Amino acid sequence: MGxxxxxxWLSFVAALGLAVIVTLAAQRYGFPVLAQQIILAVVTSSVAVPLIYLLRRYADNRPWSGLGLSPLPSGLPYLLLGAGFLSAMMGVALLAGTLAGWIRVVDVHLPVETLLVILINIPIAFFYEAFPEEVTFRGYLYTNLRTRFGSWLALLLQVVLxxxxxxxxxxxxxxxxxxTWDLITxxxxxxxxxxxxxxxLCRIFSGNLWMCIGFHLAWLEIVRFVIVPSDFALIEVEYLSPYGSYLVSLGSVIVGIAVLLGWTYRNRNRQKELRD
Incomplete structure (x- = not known):
């Protein structure tokens, strides 16, 4: 298993590294930013996902379905559940920040340009970040770790990876x-x-990777285009304290962790009561 x-793990790191190398070459040749983003997305998914599939099929000798990635028609409700859950947690964080005086909602916009950018960015974020990361970490790596260490220790080891x-x-x-090391703060x-x-925890709670993908994708779009201190945002905010920014980007995730832990604990107790 080791x-x-x-x-x-190397499959994803190699795919991401190759994507960065190809994109840097495209940058030197003057490719526009959108083209560079598309290259990142295409290379990352087209390398990482097939490698994970081969490992699952020939190294694990297990079916792809065991990773929790159901066919999309049946996975769509989980995708929407993940996106809706994260959106709700963002709403809680925004409300808490407003009540605490850390955030001020300046205005609510519906700019056509931003909506178009979101529509373009969603497939890029899906294939560059949400899909290959979830298939690799919450799918393949967690599934293998869980067979040896159980769900909760596997969760911690997955986070380390x-x-x-x-x-x-x-x-x-x-x-x-x-x-440079500038980004690793x-x-x-x-x-x-x-x-x-x-x-x-989304994977443990739902048993389906599409909830993870929906949660992941919604977070990316919201922190980039929805709740942002800019008049191009859907919800233009002003951060009156540094804590306001942390509350939206990190606090919403932490609130989500608390809710998911509560649901998981409650479901385990309910199942135990039914068995008893």
């Missing part, structure tokens, strides 16, 4: 002279830990 975990992936890639880029690591925990 080799399968390592190969699964999730955090170590961008750190390892950054280290490789720094060693190659094409990167304390805040970034804390966000990854919270985000990886919440996403894995």
């Amino acid at each position: 080799w399968r975990i390592l190969l699964g 999730f955090v170590s992936a961008p750190v390892a890639l950054t280290a490789a880029m720094v060693a190659a002279g094409v990167g 304390f805040d970034y690591i804390v966000n990854l830990i919270a985000f990886g925990t919440a996403l894995q």
Whole structure:
């Protein structure tokens, strides 16, 4: 199992690294930003997902369906559940920040340009971040870890692997002279830990990766285009305190973790009562 975990982790890191290399080359040749983003998305998913499929099929000798990725028609309710749940948690965080005096809602807009950008960004974010990350970490790696360590220890180990992936890639880029450590900050690591925990709890709670993908995708779009201190945002806000920004981006995820833990604990007690 150790080799399968390592190969699964390397599959994503290698895919992301190759995507970055190809995109840097495209940047040097003057490709527009949108084209670079599309390249990142296409290369990451087209390399990582097939490698994970091959590992699942030939190293694990297990069906792809065991990862919790149901066919999309049946997975659509879980996708919407994940997106809706994260949106609700964002709403709670925004309300709490407003009541605490950390956030002020300036205006609510519906700019056509922003809606168009969101429509364009959704498939890019899906194939660059949400889909390959969930298939790799909350799907393949967690499924293998759970067979040996159980759900909760597997969750912690998955978070460690999730955090170590961008750190390892950054280290490789720094060693190659094409990167810096600027992005690997304390805040970034804390966000990854919270985000990886919440996403894995979505998988444990629902048993379906589409909930993780919906949660992941909704968070990306909301923090980029919806609740933003800009007149191009759908909800234009002003952060009156640094805590306001943390509350929206990180607090909403932490609230989600608390809710998911509560639901999971309640369901386990209910199942125990039924067995008794």
